[in-house]
Amino acid sequence: MQSPLFNYTEQQTQDRYTVQNPQLLRVALTGHDDVLARKGAMVAYQGLIEFDGEYQSNQQQRARAYTGEGLDLMRCHGQGTVYFANLAQHVHLVDVDQDGLTVDSAYVLAMDSSLNHTVVAVDSQYGISGSGKYQLHITGRGRVALMTSGQPLMMQVTPDKYINADADAVVAWSSGLRVQMQAQTHSSGVRRRRGSTGEGWELSFLGQGFALVQPSEVMPPQHANIGDGVLAQFGMGQQGAHGQNQGNVWN
Structure with missing residues (x-):
């Protein structure tokens, strides 16, 4: 049998970790620690590989229940070797x-089991809900x-050059950066969500590091119950500062 498909063989x-192609990740487990991957992300494997559900601590379960994150x-x-992918997103x-x-x-595909992960709240001077909260x-x-919808943009942040990005397009950033969530308004449009531009809330990054932005916006924000109309714009939903989550904090 002959076909151009035979050009897409596995990389030796x-x-x-190897990016097999822009949408497919190859992970070799032989001689290495375990790898943690997104549930259901395995598309193929070779060798003697076992898959087990990862235990979540009580703190992680509570964080998931309260924040959706x-x-x-x-x-x-x-x-052996495992191949991971999710919705043909870029890896x-x-x-x-x-x-x-x-x-x-939402943009984590896999990671080393030696890494730790905890839920944190992003500073918001408006107490709103969104993908950046x-x-x-x-x-x-x-x-x-990590995964992105399309080829991303890596933006360098320096003390003399801060970056603003749409909160629904931001994928990740250096934890050392100072972050604020904001919406640009002016005196004649304070009651409108960025006037008639269609733009929404932004994340502002200051300090030294990077911010990763994808060429796609997730609307409405994932895992957020923010209400309708004006409620959604001014943090009046169940997860907003004027709803169940007073003060934009989780504990």
């Missing part, structure tokens, strides 16, 4: 160091595979 490499993970261990590898990584859980803080040393 000794690396633990969290990871549904499976633990992959054994001897990118990030090495996490002492600075840590803050990321929307609660995020995952990943710490330790290891590698994370």
